[in-house]
Amino acid sequence: MSTKQEVLVSWDKDKKWEEIKSVKNEVIDKSVTTVAKPGVRYWFTEKGGSKQSFISEVGALFISFFFAGIVPLLIILFFIGWLSRRARIIFLCSFLTLLIPVKVYDITVLKWRLWDCLYDYFSYSMIFDGGFDPNRKYLYAQYPHGVAPMATAVSGMGLTYFSPTIPCYSLTTASALIIPVYSVIIRWLGSIEASNKKLREALSEGSCNVVVDGIAGMYVNEPDKEMVKFSGRKGFIRAAVETGTPIVPAFNFGNSRLLALIPKFLEKPARKLQCAMGIIVGRWGLPFPKKIMLLTVAGKPIEVKKMSRDDPHYSEYVDEVQQKVADELQRVYYKYRCVYGWENRPMEIY
Template sequence: MAVDFLPENVKLPVGQRVYSEKKMEHEGMKPHRRLVAMSTLFVYTAWPYILMFLLIFSWWRPVLILNLALYSTVLFPTKVFWPEFLNMSMFNTWREYFSFSYKFEEELDAGSRYIIAEFPHGTYPVGPLLAGTLIPRMFPGRCVLSVGASVLFRIPLYKQMFSWMGCQPADRKTFQSLLEKADVAAVVGGVGEMFMQYEEKEQVLLGSRKGFIKMALANGADLLPVYHFGNSRVLSIGPRSLMNFCRRLRISVGILVGRWGLPLPREVPIYMVVGRPVKVEKVGWDSPNFQEKVNELHEKFKKELQRLYEDNKADFGWAKRPLVIA
């Protein structure tokens, strides 16, 4: 069962698919709204290319001054989480462009603290980004912050945008600090999943990712698996030969390909499913069986993520598309 649209003052239904924006079954997305979505999404995804272009032409004084002004913004502190920023109409057009919808399989425990582990990263984590714009609506009464690749906070405007959405660099100290006061979301696969786009299957990088498991155990935070169906189809990147290079340096290098061969996200639906929480008992970092408990919880989480995917893939039209955990 699906709900076309859920106003903010209505309690979130459990087990039902909810569309973030009102669906226009007969008219579709208005042309002017699609134009706004496409132009702003293009600037967002192509921003690193735009910066590189500006750097190349720094010999021209006006461009040099512009570059100095842009990069100087990285040096100044930025407000962490700005709720009003999430209300920008631009984000409404983005969610409409991707027909963004979501479902919670279970009601969350008000007394629990969660680490929200999101998959897949895809070439760009558009699903997690759209979810971030709806935090007050999807998680009413909860404080939800997030962590992202440190390189994002060294890029002009990206730093401001992600900070205003409640995102901070993904290092252990920051993660610990955020978890002491809020639920924390993380796209676990990170840059390592950027090249994992296949026509015949979904693939996520989880086999070697245990940092979030360790944080959950050390803090007694429950794990909340999330899968963004469709996120892997938004953009592609190549050549694949750059995959190991990007993983080692934890940077994204390559040619983005989307709609019309441009770095413009394809207009595909994205369906976010929030799975059943994996309960976690606190185990201290210095406990002699800490690593054993990490391995046990990691296996338990993998099984739950696989279960979440298998139970919901048919609703998205992917009944014959398997999930491979690498």
């Protein structure tokens, strides 16, 4: 019995894409809804980089620690708990946070001024290349994952200032939703379990972020190029086709450089267990993300024709849409890489 061979996306590493050197810049007013204009770089802060206050930077490190360092901390508490009663109590009490009733995607929490610390720390900005409608639901195909999808988390908060009436959920592994403390925070920010059922439910209610390369992207840390994974990544395409949801490819410049996960040979068991394995290395050699500027560029929406799995052209159409996503991601990457300062950093699809 023969099996259908997977159709891989094509890419031409020698193709010359349109590139621009600069864009118009605006700082958003967080007290009102911002109407996104194509090609404008929207800054979420005027206090980024060296302008960030000491208190704001400490706040950002504290918040980001829950995204990257909470698991190592719990492991340390577990082992110290054998020797220290206090550590044992703290470790056990942390699991009580799993009992807290949490509203998934809480718009009030998403607009806390506390998150300004992250906007400052990462000097965060967004660009919509065109076609963004604040009243439509989208499936955002985000790249890259990196060790921690910090840029995706921050962009999810940022979207509330452009499209406040459409909730934007984010897929995450089931294991992440049972981590004490961490699970509370990410649920507030809109995280849901990465499953076909949950994704379709999310798209029926609003938009959804999908960090396509997932756990595989956690172990990619190339010093001189960006690596994005497309092979075997069709689940989100199928969900978009079956619900008729337009796809917006988005690239997060800088996210791959925030942290590193070592050793790399743990990638295979980590993917099987659906959880990160290894040592997270960031700023000062600790599990804190480096203070690197982040820029999210959202490409033009790819309109998707609604089609059921029973349609004889279904598989062919899924492959067609996947190729469009790959082409659009490459286009926006090369168009804006000089704006970010990566004019000599190519993208490679695998």
